[in-house]
Amino acid sequence: MRHRSLLCLLAAATLAVGASGCTVERHWGGSTGAGGGKTKIGLITKTNTNPYFVELRNAASTAAKAQGADFVALAGQFDGDNDGQVRAIENLMQQGATTILITPNSSTGVLDAIDRARRSGILVIALDTATEPASAVDATFATDNVAAGREQGQYVKAALGGTPAKLIMIDGTAGSTVDTYRHNGFLEGIGLRDGDPAIAGREPANGDQSIAQQKMENLLQRDADINAVYTMNEPTARGAYAALQSRGLAGRVVMGSIDGGCQGVQNVRDGLYQxxxxxxxxxxAERGVAAAVEYARTGKKPNGFIDTGSVVITDRPMPGVPSQDTTWGLQNCWGTK
Incomplete structure (x- = not known):
């Protein structure tokens, strides 16, 4: 117990995120070599508060425990904290991790640290967010974010029923592949391009609800004559909805999002967005942990991009857009119901 406490304090001090920034599930122990050694998995998420990353961490912890692997979870202090993630990688290298699973805040901001880890013999797998280039990690287990964005765009276009879009886009974190891929996929799905006059405005919100609400309010002050909203994730959708509702516009706008958290699915059921x-x-998380265990036991590495799938959730299905309703969504969602 004393060893666990010291490790958590060390990680917290290193990351400057406080004690809540360190979640240690088991003690380190066993051989450090790949191929027949003890599996030691380090998970680094963008933050430790976003429900999506909480789910990722909890799922990885449960899978690691089930397979007898040691596990430690660290996080940046905020979405975009590249320096915190670099320190987390260095910390895990010192602790003898055999595999690092990471959701990079920036697709390029942690590449040097990842390269040092890989050259030291550590398997590095990206979860959720791809690096640029993708070859900077051994493998990526993630949603095909271009496809997810495209599905959102196709739905919004169909829901507009032939009316030309006048669109506001609430983006994520600049420099993240998730942000770029979802944004580009949405435009492909709705049939627009960046710079099109149909886009009344766009702002980044770093996946944060309160920032999204403020950015949406600012955009609506410039031009409130809109009929469609793209949101990069569900917290930004809730923020955008609050801004629209305050102006009496919520019922006039088709809004989609991406995530599939239980709160988000309930938002769809309640009509906050379609x-x-x-x-x-x-x-x-489960596939990342399984790959980590295989690597520690045999030295075999996964490679390339592995799509973990996406599904449109709506109670207002549209022709030509495959979907499931919110009943199915609440049975398959992640996070607190």
């Missing part, structure tokens, strides 16, 4: 695209963080 659809969300569900992704499956449990599957990402």
């Amino acid at each position: 659809a969300t695209v569900m992704q499956f963080p449990r599957k990402m």
Whole structure:
């Protein structure tokens, strides 16, 4: 117990995120070599508060425990905290991790640290967020975010029923592949391009509800004559909805999102937005842990991009857009119901 406490304090001090930034599930122990050694998995998420990353962490912890692997979870202090993630990688290298699972805040901001880890013999797998280039990690287990964005765009276009879109886009974190891929996929699905006059405005919100509400309010002050909203994730959708509702516009706008958290699915059922695209963080975490265990036992590495799937969730299905309703969504969602 004393060893566990010291490790958590060390990780917290290193990351400057406080004690809540360190979740240690088991003690380190066993051989450090790949191929016949003890599996030592380190998970680094963007934050330790976003429900999506909480689900990812909990699923990875449960899978590691079931397979007898040691596990430690660290996180950046905020979405975009690249320096915190670099320190987390260095910390895990010092602790003898055999595999690092990471959701990079920036697709390029942690590449040097990842390269040092890989050259030291550590398997590095990206979860949820791809690096640029993708070859910077051994493998990526994630949603095909272009496809998820495209599905959202196709739904919004169909729901507009032939009316030309006048669109506001609430993006994520600049420099993240998740943000870029979802944004580009949505435009492909709705049939627009960046710079199109149909886009009344766009702002990044770093996946944060309160920031999204403020950015949406600012955009609506410039132009409130809109009929469609793209949101990068469900917290930004809730923020955008609050801004629309305060202006009496919520019922006039078609809004979609991406995540598939239980709260988000309930939001769709309650009519805050018309659809969300569900992704499956449990599957990402479980497959990442399984690959880590295989690597420690045999030295075999996964490679390439592995799509963990996405599904449109809505109670207002549209022709030509495959979907499931919110009853199915609440049975398969992640997070607190």
